[in-house]
Amino acid sequence: MRVKNLIGRRTATPPRDAVTPSHQILLRGGYVRQMGQGIFSLLPLGQRSRAKIEQILREEMDAIEGQEILMPVVTPAELWQQSGRYQAIGGELVRFDDRSGHPHVLNMTNEETVVDVVKANVDSYRQLPFMVYQVQTKFRDEPRSRAGLIRVREFIMKDGYSFHRTPEDLEAYYDRVLEAYKRIFKRCGLTQTVDISSDTGMMGGRLAHEFMFLSPHGEDTLLLCDSCGYRANREVVPTKRSFKPAQDEPLAEMQRVDTPGTKTIEEVATFLKTTADRCCKAVLFMTRDDKPVAGFVRGDMDLNQAKLRNAIMAAELRPMREDEFAQFGSVAGYFGPVGLDPEVWTMRFDRSILETPNLVIGGNEKDVHVTGFNLARDLEGAEVIDLADVVEGDPCPECGTGLRQSRGIEVGNIFQLGTKYSESMELLYTEEDGVAKHPTMGCYGIGVGRTLACVIEEHHDENGPMWPATVAPFTVQVCCIQAKKQPVREAGDALYQALLKAGVDVILDDREVGAGFMFADADLIGAPVRVIISPRNLKNDAVEMKYRVANADESLPTSLPIAEAAETIPKLVKKLIDAIEG
RNA sequence: CGGGGUGUAGCGCAGUCUGGUUAGCGCGCCUGCUUCGGGAGCAGGAAGUCGGUGGUUCGAAUCCACUCACCCCGACCA
Structure with missing residues (x-):
């Protein structure tokens, strides 16, 4: 290739819109051309680099006995209906009808498709274990794409799926994939990548790791322990600190107080001459089938939505709209746990609420709060769980040392899926003893374009x-x-x-x-x-x-x-x- | 989905408030000459449905209405 023929205009000035270094450089260097929100063409420079990353992926997947296949981008909705995800997943799954009116989806991940492929081709324990993978386009209609190739709607992903006779066999293979992933990111030059424990989210399953490229431009918050090496996504880090006051306090009686015009925690605390850590913060959501959910944390803390979602086994939670408060017996800004119908509301309380005495709660009435709330005394049968965000300095759940916080870009992830998909989609093989069994599955993804962007994030100058x-x-x-x-x-x-x-x-x-x-x-x-x-x-x-x-x-x-x-x-x-x- | 912002040549922008010849500037592009080791100089040149639709007007990039697109923050997110 000669530079004079190279397609891709390089410019001295970056487009004003680009903020993240990799985004600016991808545009300035003529690596990509944006076609729409979160949709890009790769020009020769970008495409060549992408091809090299994919080659590394293939080599490392082949090295752990992966077999490359290619599955379609479009899949009949029927498969997704079988797994239940057609209903469970929101608007990021693109659904459409073909000309004869049959519903289809654009694949955003391929568990359904791969199970269908395996169903038709595997029937004996003799064929297990195995892993198949592909490098293929995915589409997720993200509510908000951003930062060039870091968060897009259409992207290329390496996705692999393994099938095993036992959970133990999956675990052993999972460890091999984890090591392969480390080699992949090392070979790509991403030295600032760590594997962390993560939430399983919509994928289901029990154990999962994310590979995080550490960067201030990351969208996820990580907590790292420099002492014992513990590291995890904030979504799964349990809170270990104690919330009990230094000295025991006598319990006050509950008392209604007028608190005109105090909708935020800060306003209430100031008005009542107390502090945010003596207030009870309510965060309200609606489930997919419009049931109200309330999570309570102390006023000085943030509620972790993933923890709440997992605790109540909800597929999806959305913030409650202000106009919805009234129909469930409360008022925005004055929401409190006392006096609500437990048949209607799903309520969960963070341990900080249990351990902190004499809290201020909302009165479920405009301009009214209640002081002297003590959960153990005042609310029968309250369910106390871990709901709050861990913050920098909180004790490590493994060793108690203060945790360090960092931001990360998720470049890959691996899941132990178990039998979620093999059961829901009735994938069976015959065991040695002649009994039909569901194979245990794992799945393994790496975003190719995102990896490319992260390489630039780590390796660039002005x-x-x-x-x-x-x-x-x-x-x-x-x-x-x-x-x-x-x-x-x-x-x-x-x-x-x-x-x-x-x-x-x-x-x-x-x-x-x-x-x-x-x-x-x-x-x-x-x-x-x-x-x-x-x-x-x-x-x-x-x-x-x-x-x-x-x-x-x-x-x-x-x-x-x-x-x-x-x-x-x-x-x-x-x-x-x-x-x-x- | 909420908040904010931007749409004028490939890129970066001015012009819009206060309507008025042929819509400008810098970079880039083309031709020629001179240069030639960290984004050279001079001369000449090409390139625009002013995001779209409708309206007001003798006249619209400019005013009005609607609409589309993209960016940033938040919400959301395997």
């Missing part, structure tokens, strides 16, 4: 990407300074052809442009190795070597005799790749 050699669209760029001069052009062309022949991903810039322009442009292409051919260097029968990473290995040569360049450069590239892959 001039553009600094690609790891393993996933660089081009590993070598040959720059011809003063390409108008025939010896320069000829030398550049000869080296380019020789490197191509040696199998190097090389791009040649023989445009008649100024050196400054050419170098700035090359920075946006981001090849790890740059070879400069110029009249000055030719005079010494040499080529000049530059590396996109400023502090690259000092053993790398800064110039080469031109006669040796074609032979030495492929070795340099291999050395750079080996350094990443270890």
Whole structure:
């Protein structure tokens, strides 16, 4: 490839809309073209890098006996109805009818499809265990896409599914996948990626890990223990701290108080001359079938929606609208647990409510609160669970050390699904003893485009990407300074052809442009190795070597005799790749 | 879904409040000359349904109504 023919406009100024570094660079470097909200075309540079990431994925999946298949993007709704997810999943699943009126979906994940494939092809324990995977387009109609390739609606994902005779066998294989994933992210140059325990969410199943690229631009909050190595998504970290006051307090009586115009915790606390940690915060939701749910945490804490959702086994919770409060006997801003119909409301209380005496609660009446609330005394049969967000400094659930908080971008995840799908979709095989059994399943995903974006997030400077050699669209760029001069052009062309022949991903810039322009442009292409051919260097029968990473290995040569360049450069590239892959 | 913002040439923007020749500027693009090691200079040139539809008006990028798209924050999210 020659730069002059490369499709993808590179610009000095980033589009104003892009905020995240990877988003800016993807646009500035002509890697992608946005077609709509969360929908992108990949241009040659982006596509080449994507292909390299996919190649790594394939190698690592094959190394753990994965078998690559390809499933369709469109699936008849029937399959999703069988698993129950057609009903359970909200608007992010795109549903549509074909011309004859049959409902279909755009796959957002492929458990249903893969179970159908396996059903038709597996019947004996002799065939287990196995794993199949694909690299295929997914569509999720996200309510809000953002940050370039980090959160999109249409994306390419590597998704794998394994089938086992026993949960123990799944667990053993799961560990192998976990190790494979670590190798994948290492080979892609993502050193800031950690595996953490996570919620199973809509996938179901019991054990799950997410692979998080640590970044301030991440959308998930992680808690890490520097002492014992515990790390988990905030959604699943249990609260271990005590909420009991330092000294025992006598329990006050419950008392109605007028609190005009105090809708927020802060307003109530100020009005009653107390603090937020002596107020009871109610967070209200509706289930999918419009049943009201209330979660209570102390006023100084945040309610963790995932914890509440899991505790009441709800598929989905949405915030209650203000106009819905009245029909369930309360008022927005003055909601309290006392006096509500327990037949109507599903209520759960955080341990902080149980342990903190004499709380302020809402009076379920405009401008009225109640003081002196003590859960154990005042509400019979209240269900106390862990509902609050853990925050930085809270004790580690494993060892008690203070936790550190970080943000992360989810680049991959793995689930132990168990028999959720093999049961709901009636997938059976015959065991050794002749009995039909549901196989135990695992599933394993990696977002390819998101991984690409994270590579840029980790490896860039103000001039553009600094690609790891393993996933660089081009590993070598040959720059011809003063390409108008025939010896320069000829030398550049000869080296380019020789490197191509040696199998190097090389791009040649023989445009008649100024050196400054050419170098700035090359920075946006981001090849790890740059070879400069110029009249000055030719005079010494040499080529000049530059590396996109400023502090690259000092053993790398800064110039080469031109006669040796074609032979030495492929070795340099291999050395750079080996350094990443270890 | 709520809040905020933006739509004018490939990219970045001015012009809109206060309607008035042919809609401008910078970058990029094309031609020529001179330059030539970190985004060169001069000269000439091409490129626009002013997001869309409807309306007001002698006249609309500009005023009015509706609408679409995208971005940011929140909600949401395997």
